[in-house]
Amino acid sequence: MTLIVPLVFLLGIVIYQVISGAIVPSETVTRIGYVDNAGGFTQYNEQGSIYLAQYAKVEDAKTALISGDINEYFVIDPTYYSTGVINYFTLEKQLTPPPETVTAIKQFMTANMLAGKIPQSDINLINSSLNVVSTRLTDTGAVSTEQGGIGDLVLPMIFAILLYFSIIFTSSYLIQGLGDEKENRLIEVLLSSVSTRQLITGKVLGIGAAGLISVVVWVICTPFIINYATASIGGIFSYISLSPSFFILCIVYFILGYLLFAVISTCIGAITPSAREGQQLAVIFTLTAAVPLWFSSLIIMYPNSPVCIFLTIFPLTAPITLVARLGSTDVAAWQIAVSIGVMVITITVGLFLTIKIVRTFLLMYGKRPTLGTIIRSLRSS
Amino acid sequence: MVNVVEIKHITKAYADKVAVDDLSFSIAQGEIFGLIGPNGAGKTTTIKMMMDIMKPDSGEVEILGKKLSEATKDKLGYMPEERGLYKKQRVLDTIIYFATLKGMNPHLAAERANQLLEKTGMLPNARKKIDELSKGMSQIIQFIVTIIHEPQFIILDEPFGGLDPVNTELMKNILLELRREGKAIILSTHQMNQIEELCDRILMVNHGRSVLYGSLVDIKSRYKNNAVFLDYQGELGKVPGVIEQHAHKDHIELVLDGKTTPQQVLKYLLSRNIVINRFEIATPPLNEIFLKVVGKDNE
Numbered sequence: 001m002t003l004i005v006p007l008v009f010l011l012g013i014v015i016y017q018v019i020s021g022a023i024v025p026s027e028t029v030t031r032i033g034y035v036d037n038a039g040g041f042t043q044y045n046e047q048g049s050i051y052l053a054q055y056a057k058v059e060d061a062k063t064a065l066i067s068g069d070i071n072e073y074f075v076i077d078p079t080y081y082s083t084g085v086i087n088y089f090t091l092e093k094q095l096t097p098p099p100e101t102v103t104a105i106k107q108f109m110t111a112n113m114l115a116g117k118i119p120q121s122d123i124n125l126i127n128s129s130l131n132v133v134s135t136r137l138t139d140t141g142a143v144s145t146e147q148g149g150i151g152d153l154v155l156p157m158i159f160a161i162l163l164y165f166s167i168i169f170t171s172s173y174l175i176q177g178l179g180d181e182k183e184n185r186l187i188e189v190l191l192s193s194v195s196t197r198q199l200i201t202g203k204v205l206g207i208g209a210a211g212l213i214s215v216v217v218w219v220i221c222t223p224f225i226i227n228y229a230t231a232s233i234g235g236i237f238s239y240i241s242l243s244p245s246f247f248i249l250c251i252v253y254f255i256l257g258y259l260l261f262a263v264i265s266t267c268i269g270a271i272t273p274s275a276r277e278g279q280q281l282a283v284i285f286t287l288t289a290a291v292p293l294w295f296s297s298l299i300i301m302y303p304n305s306p307v308c309i310f311l312t313i314f315p316l317t318a319p320i321t322l323v324a325r326l327g328s329t330d331v332a333a334w335q336i337a338v339s340i341g342v343m344v345i346t347i348t349v350g351l352f353l354t355i356k357i358v359r360t361f362l363l364m365y366g367k368r369p370t371l372g373t374i375i376r377s378l379r380s381s
Numbered sequence: 382m383v384n385v386v387e388i389k390h391i392t393k394a395y396a397d398k399v400a401v402d403d404l405s406f407s408i409a410q411g412e413i414f415g416l417i418g419p420n421g422a423g424k425t426t427t428i429k430m431m432m433d434i435m436k437p438d439s440g441e442v443e444i445l446g447k448k449l450s451e452a453t454k455d456k457l458g459y460m461p462e463e464r465g466l467y468k469k470q471r472v473l474d475t476i477i478y479f480a481t482l483k484g485m486n487p488h489l490a491a492e493r494a495n496q497l498l499e500k501t502g503m504l505p506n507a508r509k510k511i512d513e514l515s516k517g518m519s520q521i522i523q524f525i526v527t528i529i530h531e532p533q534f535i536i537l538d539e540p541f542g543g544l545d546p547v548n549t550e551l552m553k554n555i556l557l558e559l560r561r562e563g564k565a566i567i568l569s570t571h572q573m574n575q576i577e578e579l580c581d582r583i584l585m586v587n588h589g590r591s592v593l594y595g596s597l598v599d600i601k602s603r604y605k606n607n608a609v610f611l612d613y614q615g616e617l618g619k620v621p622g623v624i625e626q627h628a629h630k631d632h633i634e635l636v637l638d639g640k641t642t643p644q645q646v647l648k649y650l651l652s653r654n655i656v657i658n659r660f661e662i663a664t665p666p667l668n669e670i671f672l673k674v675v676g677k678d679n680e
Contacts, residue, residue: 186465189526192432192458193482195451 002214005162006221013229032101033061033073038080044111047104065091072097074105153300155222156327159250160293160320166214166254167261167289167319170207171282174265178203179275196359204262204351211258212251219247246326249336256343257319261285263350270358285316292321303329312339315346383410385534385565386431391440393426393589400426401437402589408565408582410533413556415580415597416569419675423589424569425462428536431567432459444534455484458532462539462569464523468512472503475511476526483530490529497525501551516543524552528559535559535566541575553579573668583667585674592674601664604673608636609643612659613650621649634663 030050035058036042045052053070055061061073072090080086086105088097096102107127114123136144181187190199264285265278272278292299292311299308303325311321312331318339325331386408393401401423408414418424429435430442433449444453466475473494480490498504501521511519520543527535537556541549556566556579568580576583577597585593593600612632622641627634635646643662650657 181465184465185461185463186467188429188432188434188461189459189465189479190482191434193454193479198451 002217005218006225009221009225010228013225030101031070032104033064033070035061035073035075038076038078041076041109041112043115044108047107048100050101050104052104052108062089065089072101076109153327156246156323156325157296159218160296160324162218163254163257163323164290164293164320166211167257168286170211170258171261171265171286172279174203174207174262175269175272175278175282176275178266178269179272179278182269183274197355200266200355200358201351203266204259204354207262208255208259211254215251215254219251222247249326250323252340253319253322256340256347257289259347260315260319260343260350261289263347263354267350267354267357270354271361288316289320291317292324296324299324300328303331309335313342315343318343384408385410385445386567387441387443387446388427388431389441389443391427391430391437391442393423393430393435393437399589401430401586403440404586404589404591405440406584406591406594408534408567410565411560411563412581413560413566413568413579415576415583416567416586417571417573417576417583417671418586418592422586424586425538426589427586428459428538428567428569431536432457455530456533458527458530458535460523460527460535460537460540462542464516464519466511466519466523466526469510471508471510472498472514472522473507475522476529479526480529483532485530493529494525497529500555501525501548517545517548520544521548521552524555528555533564535564536569537566538569539571540568541570541572573666573671577667585671587675593670597667600670601667604670605662605664606636607639607641607643608634608663609646610634610659610661610663611650611657614656614658617655618653620646622646632659 028049031053032050033053033055034041035055042054045054053064055064055073058075061070061075064070065073072088074086074088076086077083086109090097110127111123114126138144178187181190194202265282268278268281268285269275272281295307295311298305299311299321302308308321308325311317312325312335322331322336322339384407386406388404388406391401391404392399404423404427416424416427426435430437431444431449433442433454442449445456447453449457470478473491476494476497477487477490480494481487485493495504495507498507501524503518503521503525506514506518511522514522520540524537524540527537540552544552553575556568559566568576570576580597582596583593583600584591610629610632611634617633620635622637622645623635624638625636627636637643637646643660647657647660650660
């Protein structure tokens, strides 16, 4: 997966280049009819790829709609100036009229209402989209080096998704491996050579190292892929900015996330009689890790809300939440410190408990201990 | 002889049963020790306590004169009944990996692995993956993994299961060689003929308790009938002191009364000029002793 992810992104860019070169933009003009009962709407009939064709009467427009000469039609009543309502007629079942149609009609209406009253250039300005250029300042009033914007969201969300899938694959791999070792009694051969503590710590640290390698490879590949995407596709990729602090935190939380879920998966693998049952039990934890992705829109729009802060500190959701939040806001240093501290403590305590649980239940073949049994065993040991 | 293993009054109970009940035995250097018993007798639990995979509820386990620790584990070799190896790993890599877990230097491990592979005729398979081997071949590899680090104490649980006669003979010869080198070996198997052939002393457990313990010769002597096996030519007739005769495939068994000795019977047969091809004091096979003891213990 470490190498596949950058390759998939590169392949995506290549495929985009091939497809965008092969597709010829459509030159079809959409015809929309209208009936002007209010008067004064006779100009500016061409609105991009939409042509507004005037009909004298509603019946004529209806006939043209049914015969397929036009796609839709609308009626401008004399009461428009007081109500602002346009009646729109179509043969298709729609949730709302298509946005491009609404835009074309609005621009048509605006241009006709202002025609002759203000210069044409002003009409064009009113009809064009508002171009807001945002500049972020620091506390001292200087221009900030990290401007934010939509480009800042892309990488964190991609890394958050990558982290989630990495956690799932790792968890599944650990549980399957431990299940196989139990099933073929390989675990007994291993335990005749190393202690339980060495075995479990080795598995957890090994997976943590694998996570470190994965994230370092991705971090190294990211600037090259961004540059290639910017040159080939442009668009939003031109706005993606790379912040060193983001990458450092990404690496830290990748490792912590890997370690935490490695500890959980090892514990599950030890107490479940088969890998299949282990995978089922692991779903509880992996689904919890996905909570930040379910609430990604909340994280993007309200990144400093109490819910987001809680998700940043709660160990199971902390890695993905923090990585996702970094695209929308500067996460307070105290939150990062508390989050990392809680995760380190959770991993350490979890590892300690896992070693105890593994030692007690690893060789219980064919049966899963109940939660009560596990707690009693931990207390007595 | 120095005792490599000292087990003193170990007990292990699970929620629903007592698996091992006040068991004591010892194993000396340069000895092959047979651990036998019916299914569920407590053999595997005893083995796991010896390897510190499980802790006894009471009693002591001493390996090489002290409690089992990480350092002592390096001097121990264990071959479980189920063959446990990483299926997608290559043979040579597997052996080297497990050898390094026992503290062996990787280069030395590679060298010794090649030697053992050659000795067992497995060298052509060194680059194959474990799941490409037959059951018998993977068993040989598992055996190599068990002994590569030259352990002083070796535990083998059903090592001959699934092996063809050639590989069985090969493994037996290696075990005898290891014994000559002074290794202590525990052999746990249901194949009584292998126990009789290889073991110096045995322990039979049933319901977690010791029911037979001691040298094989002594035990067989204890359970012998007063009988002889005879293969002869000519007419035998009635032999004084013989109360029963049982015909077997290639000999007859003469059961003597309590006052007649085998030597007296031999003297009589020689005086009758009967041509004797074979005359042997009958000792019961271990299988028969096993059935007798277990049957009695279960009453």
